Amino acid sequence: MATDVEATPRVSDERVRTTGLASRLLSRPELGALVGVVLVYVFFAIVAGDKNFVSLNALSSILNRAAPLGILAIAVALLMIAGEFDLSIGSLLGFSGMAVMIFISPPDAGGFGWPLWPAVGVAVVLTVLTGAINGLLVNVTKLPSFIITLGTLFIFRGLTIAVTRSLTSRTQLSGIDEIPGFELADTLFGTRVELSGANFNITIVWWVGLTALATWMLLRTRIGNWIFGTGGAVEAARNVGVPVSRVKLALFVTTALAAFLVALLQVVQINSADALRGTGMEFEAIIAAVVGGCLLTGGYGSVVGAALGALIFAMVQQGIVITGVDGDWYQVVLGGVLVVAVIFNNFIRRKAASR
């Protein structure tokens, strides 16, 4: 029964406004990541300032690196807020890129010789199916998605390598730029903008746009509320009528589609697909989401945070390259960032919960 809101005087309104800005900020899950972005940038600006870390060129490198990871991290964050993992996302990246390439490659090279857009269409359908397989397996078996998708990680990767090699006797395919329909694809997925010598990829636009869209969806739609509810307490959410299984299924399909988009962007930009592409990306995306404030246990997190997490990731990568530190140290730093971020987030969350 709806109640007339206007008729009731709001007594407590003025007190709500007095809630401190500080505590309001502290309750934002992305705060940690925002602080992290500033800290990491300042750190490398000091350490590598003389080596042009603070330049348009370095910025474009960072953003170009952050964007594809960020797109994956958005979808992974949504899924994580709903309380599930998708470890197969890196394999799906290789799978969907390779699917497009096999469909468009000429028959004499072992491909199907299709025009670009039908190939993309069928590859999208295949990718949706793989995401649905993940989701259905998790929903039906009720097993932890960590295990299920750890399995599908290997299945999809293995399938990609095996099928590609048996059809084309190679694991790398190129030549998308000779296929009819490439021009439109190049505009949509391959555009670069040059700004005084620095190249900015269109991937950045996709990344920012999808971050905005996903944030709106998470915070301002019913589905967003359901995602939080599903991850926060599955049974409680189910009891109040949230279609928990459908939410999870949709999110597994979303992560698969994110992998597809990144694969397509890379195929168009690099002009090739590799069966091994995306290896390890699943962990990078999870790290970005966690650094961005997502709880591993679900029910809490932010898309903006995950996008910032990807940015931190790229800055660390770029910073290490620019400072000239041995690349072998990269993983050490990355792991360190993850651990520090998780500790920091945990602290923030407790602070927020006790305000």
Added chain:
Amino acid sequence: MSAEVAEALLETRRLSKYFGSVIAIKDISMLVRPGTVTCLLGDNGAGKSTLIKTLSGVYEPSEGDYLCDGELIHLHSPRDALARGIATVYQDLAMIPLLSIWRNFFLGSEPTKGWGPFRWFDVHKAREITRDEMAKMGIDIRDPDQPVGTLSGGERQSVAIARAVYFGARVLILDEPTAALGVKQAGVVLRYIVRAKQRGVAVVFITHNPHHAYPVGDHFVILRRGQVYGTFPKEDLAIEQLVQMMAGGAELENLAHELQREAGDDAELRKAVAVLEREVQAVAVEPATVEPQGDATEVPDVVPDGEITPEG
């Protein structure tokens, strides 16, 4: 009180539930009217939770009739019950600690604005309604954006009650809402029970604490060993009687025997035994005449007309 003449919202007639050879509840007959608080009291194992789970659609009764608005109903799930306005607030709440109060309040029933795929969650409205509904229940929340996890146990119960009332609950079944709470928090919840009643809701308040039940209850249904031990309107029941009944005559008697054996010629202990025996007597005077298979109608001396359904 107008409630006395109001039509029954819920009624059970000789409701029974068996789990294999176990008789969880047997021949439960009771009436629930709008604008009243019906307290369901009983010790552990008395059948309280089986009864409420049957009332709220989790279990289907093995025997007997369940009526809503005077019409026979068969509930297959809690959602069926909800559709009829029978809402249950469980002790382990259907609340998500990390979510804000207003998001919890509307979870699963979010108000939307806009059209088609661009429908969005009207968060402004959700915040307003949450604050207003809570205010109507007499709960002054500082900030609807607060995570539910930051609320006290009593406040959380109150949010759950306010939510059920807002979404059209006509019958509110509260499963031990004060059990895990301190005195002050329990008081808060009792206040909201009265508020809900004043808004015309039929409240079924399950508890084992007579001190929580007596102040707010209009009718008291006492369960013992899966059966209705007695049904009393408040006028016919003093709190002392309620306490005694809850203490359980049989247990008191056992305790008295036990003490007597130990007593010997210890004067102190003998005095204690005497006190216990007086209590046993007092309990026995009350409707302990209920026979094991008995229908509740067999205790007419304390049951006013129409309070218990005659043979259904």
